Amino acid sequence: MSAPVWKVLSIPLKDGEGKLEILVQQWKKPDKTKLKLIRLNSELLITHSCFGLMKFIEVSKDKNILHCVVCSLRISLPSSIKTLGELEEYLLNA
Numbered sequence: 350m351s352a353p354v355w356k357v358l359s360i361p362l363k364d365g366e367g368k369l370e371i372l373v374q375q376w377k378k379p380d381k382t383k384l385k386l387i388r389l390n391s392e393l394l395i396t397h398s399c400f401g402l403m404k405f406i407e408v409s410k411d412k413n414i415l416h417c418v419v420c421s422l423r424i425s426l427p428s429s430i431k432t433l434g435e436l437e438e439y440l441l442n443a
């Protein structure tokens with residue numbers, strides 16, 4: 350039996366590109382006050398609204414990419430973005 354998956358964050362994207370959903374798999378109900386501090390890494394489950402999985406790829410020391418395996422949407426992120434809170438803020442202000 351594996352731990353339940355919790356949907357912790359939904360971030361709308363600009364230009365009709367849908368939205369991202371961040372999922373966390375763990376036994377305990379995620380603590381809402383700590384969600385924004387969750388670090389972005391390749392273990393995190395991020396889905397796109399096309400139902401594709403978004404892969405987090407470290408491209409260089411300055412840049413990371415979120416890439417949807419289904420529709421090939423690519424979102425470029427400065428590597429200064431380390432947490433879910435920073436990701437949300439960056440995408441909402443992009």
Ligand SMILES: [Zn+2]
Nearest residue numbers: 397399417420
């Ligand atoms: Zn997609």
